[in-house]
Amino acid sequence: MELYDVILKRRSVRSYTAEEIPEEKLRKIIEAGLLAPTSRNRKPCEFYVIGDKAMLESLSEIKPAGGAMLKDCAAAVVVAGDSDKADTWIEDSSIALSYMQLMAADLGVGSCWCQIRLRGSSSGSDAEGCVRGLISASDDYRIVGILALGMPGNEPEPHSPCDADWSKVHCIPAE
Numbered sequence: 088m089e090l091y092d093v094i095l096k097r098r099s100v101r102s103y104t105a106e107e108i109p110e111e112k113l114r115k116i117i118e119a120g121l122l123a124p125t126s127r128n129r130k131p132c133e134f135y136v137i138g139d140k141a142m143l144e145s146l147s148e149i150k151p152a153g154g155a156m157l158k159d160c161a162a163a164v165v166v167a168g169d170s171d172k173a174d175t176w177i178e179d180s181s182i183a184l185s186y187m188q189l190m191a192a193d194l195g196v197g198s199c200w201c202q203i204r205l206r207g208s209s210s211g212s213d214a215e216g217c218v219r220g221l222i223s224a225s226d227d228y229r230i231v232g233i234l235a236l237g238m239p240g241n242e243p244e245p246h247s248p249c250d251a252d253w254s255k256v257h258c259i260p261a262e
């Protein structure tokens with residue numbers, strides 16, 4: 088698919104079939120995250136791929152809202168940025184998540200970003216700490232978000248070029 092068409096097609100998919108994601112598609116999605124650019128090429132991101140149903144259910148319950156899709160997805164990728172390696176772990180992790188979403192869209196795999204950084208947990212603590220506990224990661228590993236992945240149970244309408252809000256574009260004329 089043309090990159091432009093992938094950008095239009097990429098939507099947040101929160102409903103999935105029970106089908107597994109074909110192994111080669113999952114690998115390509117993760118590869119896209121691994122190949123995403125990072126500041127100074129420091130590559131601070133670690134990718135935790137979770138397919139275990141009980142663990143996915145635990146992940147889905149961490150936030151009081153906005154994480155329910157993790158219960159039914161086929162796999163989730165927790166992106167953890169090593170803050171000791173790079174002070175740009177937020178940017179680097181976000182780009183990796185976005186690359187994986189675009190690759191997923193191109194391969195017909197549904198995906199949805201689940202925000203973790205700055206979010207509270209259902210138990211009143213922080214969501215990041217709960218996710219780190221589940222994957223046994225150290226405190227230096229900062230977690231921007233989790234990508235839920237699965238074969239789409241519904242296909243939201245692709246974006247239309249008309250959705251691009253050009254009023255947000257400010258052209259500075261040459262002097």
Ligand SMILES: Cc1cc2nc3c(=O)[nH]c(=O)nc-3n(C[C@H](O)[C@H](O)[C@H](O)COP(=O)(O)O)c2cc1C
Nearest residue numbers: 097098099100101152153154199200201202203243
């Ligand atoms: C930084 C970021 C955080 C997000 N967090 C969540 C989330 O926690 N739960 C959720 O269901 N969707 C989440 N989303 C998905 C957005 O709600 C979604 O991208 C937005 O509504 C636009 O819809 P679209 O992705 O279909 O274009 C997040 C997206 C981004 C970029």
